[in-house]
Amino acid sequence: MPLGKLETEMLNAINAQREKAGLAGTVPSELLSQVAKMRSQDMAGRNYFSHTTPEGTTVINLLQAQGIQSTAMGEILGRTNGPDEQSVSLVVRGFMNSPAHRDNVLSDRYTYIGVGSAVGPGNMKYYAIVFKGG
Numbered sequence: 001m002p003l004g005k006l007e008t009e010m011l012n013a014i015n016a017q018r019e020k021a022g023l024a025g026t027v028p029s030e031l032l033s034q035v036a037k038m039r040s041q042d043m044a045g046r047n048y049f050s051h052t053t054p055e056g057t058t059v060i061n062l063l064q065a066q067g068i069q070s071t072a073m074g075e076i077l078g079r080t081n082g083p084d085e086q087s088v089s090l091v092v093r094g095f096m097n098s099p100a101h102r103d104n105v106l107s108d109r110y111t112y113i114g115v116g117s118a119v120g121p122g123n124m125k126y127y128a129i130v131f132k133g134g
Contacts, residue, residue, distance in 0.1 A: 003033060007115040009088045010127055014105055014113065017096060021106050032114025032130045035062050039075070039128035044120030049079055059130055072109035072133030076101050079126045087125045109133045 003011060015025035039059060043049055052058055059075040078091035078101075095101040104110070111134035118126050 003028070003115060004117065006084065006088060006117045006125070006127075007033070007037075010092070010115045010117065010129065011113060013088050013092045014095075014115075014129065017092065017105050023106060023108055026110060026113035026131070029112040029114050029132065031066060031068065032063075032112055032132060033116060034114070035059065035066065035068075036075075036114040036116030036128040036130045037118070038062065038116065039077075039130070040116040040118040040126040043077075043079075043128070044118035044124070044126045047120060049077065049126070051075060051077065059128075063130070063132070068132065070133045072107075072131070074104050074107070074110065074131045076104045076129045076131075077127065078129075079124055081122055081124045084125070088127075091125075091127050104129075104131060107131070 018025055063073055080087050080090045082090045095105055110131035112132045114130040116128045
C-alpha cells in the first residue's frame with residue numbers, strides 16, 4: 001500500500017529533521033505504515049486523539065499482533081485542522097517544539113518508519129508515525 005501525498009510529505013519532513021541533526025533518515029516500512037494508517041483512521045473515524053484506543057489498545061499491542069518485535073518501538077501522533085498544504089509543516093513544528101516528540105523524531109534507536117494519515121470531522125487531519133529499531 002503506497003503512501004499518500006501527505007504521508008510522503010510527512011516522511012520526507014521527518015527525515016529532513018533527522019538529517020539536519022546529523023542522523024540517517026529512516027527507512028519506510030509497509031507493515032509499519034499499515035499500522036500507522038490503522039491508527040490514524042481509527043482516531044479520525046472515532047473522533048479521539050490518544051496513544052491508547054478507547055478499548056485500551058496501544059501501538060505496541062498492534063505491532064506485536066503483527067509479529068513485529070524490537071527493543072525500540074514508538075509512536076508519535078499529531079493533528080491539525082489547518083489547510084492541507086500546511087498541515088505537515090504545522091504538525092512537524094509541533095513535534096520539534098515538544099521535547100518528548102523531538103526525542104522520538106531524532107532518536108538514533110529508530111531505523112524504520114511507518115506513516116499514516118486520515119481526515120476526520122471538521123477537516124481535522126490525524127497523523128500517526130510509528131518507529132522501530134533495526
